[in-house]
Amino acid sequence: MEKKRKIIVSIVVSLSLILVAVVATGVIMAVNNKKSNGADEVQNTKERFTSLMCRNTQEDQNLCREVLSQVDGSSSSDPKAYIDAAVNDIRDSVTTALKMITTEEEFSKDDNGIKMAIDGCKEVMESALSSLDLFSNALRSNHDINSVQTQSPDLKNWLSAVISYQQSCVDIFEDQNEGERKIKEQLQSQSLDRVEKVSIITLDIVTGLAKIIEDLGVHVQMKPISSSGRVLREEVDNEGFPDWFSSSDRKLLAKDVKFYVPNVVVAKDGSGNFRTIQDAINSYPKTKNFQGRYIIYVKTGIYKENCTVPSHAMNVFMYGDGPTKTIVTASMSNVTHNLKTMLTATFVNKAGMFLAKDMRFENAAGAKVCMFKPTDNSTATAKLLEQLTLSSVHPPP
Numbered sequence: 001m002e003k004k005r006k007i008i009v010s011i012v013v014s015l016s017l018i019l020v021a022v023v024a025t026g027v028i029m030a031v032n033n034k035k036s037n038g039a040d041e042v043q044n045t046k047e048r049f050t051s052l053m054c055r056n057t058q059e060d061q062n063l064c065r066e067v068l069s070q071v072d073g074s075s076s077s078d079p080k081a082y083i084d085a086a087v088n089d090i091r092d093s094v095t096t097a098l099k100m101i102t103t104e105e106e107f108s109k110d111d112n113g114i115k116m117a118i119d120g121c122k123e124v125m126e127s128a129l130s131s132l133d134l135f136s137n138a139l140r141s142n143h144d145i146n147s148v149q150t151q152s153p154d155l156k157n158w159l160s161a162v163i164s165y166q167q168s169c170v171d172i173f174e175d176q177n178e179g180e181r182k183i184k185e186q187l188q189s190q191s192l193d194r195v196e197k198v199s200i201i202t203l204d205i206v207t208g209l210a211k212i213i214e215d216l217g218v219h220v221q222m223k224p225i226s227s228s229g230r231v232l233r234e235e236v237d238n239e240g241f242p243d244w245f246s247s248s249d250r251k252l253l254a255k256d257v258k259f260y261v262p263n264v265v266v267a268k269d270g271s272g273n274f275r276t277i278q279d280a281i282n283s284y285p286k287t288k289n290f291q292g293r294y295i296i297y298v299k300t301g302i303y304k305e306n307c308t309v310p311s312h313a314m315n316v317f318m319y320g321d322g323p324t325k326t327i328v329t330a331s332m333s334n335v336t337h338n339l340k341t342m343l344t345a346t347f348v349n350k351a352g353m354f355l356a357k358d359m360r361f362e363n364a365a366g367a368k369v370c371m372f373k374p375t376d377n378s379t380a381t382a383k384l385l386e387q388l389t390l391s392s393v394h395p396p397p
Helices: 002-054 061-068 079-107 112-141 145-150 152-172 178-207 209-216 247-254 277-282
Strands: 264-266 294-298 301-304 307-309 316-319 326-330 347-349 355-357 360-363 389-391
Touching: 002 061, 002 079, 002 178, 002 209, 061 079, 061 178, 079 112, 079 145, 079 152, 079 178, 079 209, 112 152, 112 178, 145 152, 145 209, 152 178, 178 209, 247 355, 264 277, 277 294, 277 307
Parallel strands: 264 294, 294 316, 301 326, 307 347, 316 355, 326 360, 360 389
Antiparallel strands: none
């Protein structure tokens, strides 16, 4: 009897162990299934978002998918994460170009043409990084996709600027010079071609953001955006100002010139603070917390000089006595001065929020060898008003 009881107990224990093992296996399988389902859900979300965002791009859709696949799984349901991934990809390619340029710089010191091309390319690529930083900062400061949508004109502006900078870097290298041609080909194949393609892809995404959000089923109130064209198209209000123009700038421009209070005055006869425009620009406050507009009044005269507004000189407003009275002119050319074309501009603006009124800018060397180059590296880039006359110039990119 005792022996039979032991056998029964042994059988019960064995069955209990088997039951525990079965239950444990079931728990493990359930956990694994849960993980698998979670991973599948993330992957499905990424594929859905990627498909919608890449649908309307006119560039390589496979490249678009490759770029957007870099989104982390934890952010797969955030539309901003896909835009951020694209911008980071562009930034990586621009950084690669700068590293290549720095390397070539060391081996090209004896060739003046290559040196000028490298310097010019380096400058515009650094400006491209600045535009990308502004884009990323705007993306981070807007907490939801609706806020991003409202700032889409700025985002498109910065992306258009990056495309322009990329093309400027390519164009500055001349095919007639074998050394320059090789450097250009290397930059294009290893970096710049991707900068252009991914920038266009991102611009297509931002341009079609309203439709993308609608298809994603995100309920937001937003202003429709035209999906045609990649270049920023400014909307002009009934006052003739672009829609990004601030109320303070509208008030400033609506004032009669006699009510302006300039920070500095430029006069060729010495009756002002400076005799040259560049000296006035250089007087911009060094302090980082300078607020408001820095107003430069340029009196009647013909100012023969090449001017540059540096990137730190934000919010400069320059005005004259009229386009037939205040004239800025120069005649630098790629032929007579042995310079790259992009380095012959009469007036170069590298800063944000630059405004000019009642002035004339010209390059006396002729249209084929000059350009006016306001630089898109701010929310509202250089704006030349109707009262401003330009000769032999290119409009802002």
